[in-house]
Amino acid sequence: MTTLFIADSVFQNHLVPEGHPERPARLAAIEKALAAPVFAPLTRENAPAGNMHLATLAHPAGYVGEIVAQAPAEGLHFLDADTSMSPGTLPAAFAALGAAERAVSAIIDGEVANAFIACRPPGHHAEREAAMGFCFFNNIAVAARLAQARGAKRIVIVDWDVHHGNGTQDIFWSDRDVLFISSHEMPNYPGTGAMDERGEHDNILNLPLRAGDGGRIFREAFETRAFPAIRKHGADMILISAGFDAHRRDPLAEIRLEAADFAWATEKLMGLAQSLCGNRILSMLEGGYDLEGLAESTAAHVEMLMGA
């Protein structure tokens, strides 16, 4: 069994203002890194187009309609100071959901062991009814709903992006079947993610880190809090909001992880997936803004996934 890698030029057509960190070059850097010979065994696919309906799995139809209505025919349309749409934004955002649907099916049907989707725009800041922080639709939340629709009822979402996954927390706050775990720098954007935010059913686990923390403290938080919570909750599929902006080179935060720390977390989650859910892991790109740090971290993550 192999690892499915979904990438597509459609994701680079979501354009942003000059100097914006969440830029198309991020994906070019990832694709270049994953062109190395060690990645030859990957099953490579482009992203299906996706559609509005997929977005309604995690957002009210009215909200999805509002986003669609704001898409510009040319130029940029700003939803807030750092979240803007270009003509290529909707096709990219929908394709991320189409890719999630394809990957969930491929994993549940046993075609592949696991999958990584190199998509943008990212999704984890998108709340039920709010676009923010470079995000419009919550990709990983839609993936969770798709997995549940295919019979994978108990979901674990691990979000190691350096920013709190406020959108994912908002969507699953009252959902006892979904355990959401987020490690992130605090204080930092978006400001939420304190340890006492635990969800209606104790199904939210926030692991705030401090600026300057590195791999030792990150690993300790996962070992002592995240992994026991996953074992207790159980899982029919593990989803990863794979942001790589906790890398020490990243310009948006001060957590000092190395690519090896992401590989370590990946390996540990694979061990849990092996014992809990037949290896099922779906990982989707979130942040990561230093091209070198992003490329080496993604490569380490995907190379580990290939060992399943």
Ligand SMILES: [Zn+2]
């Ligand atoms: Zn981030």
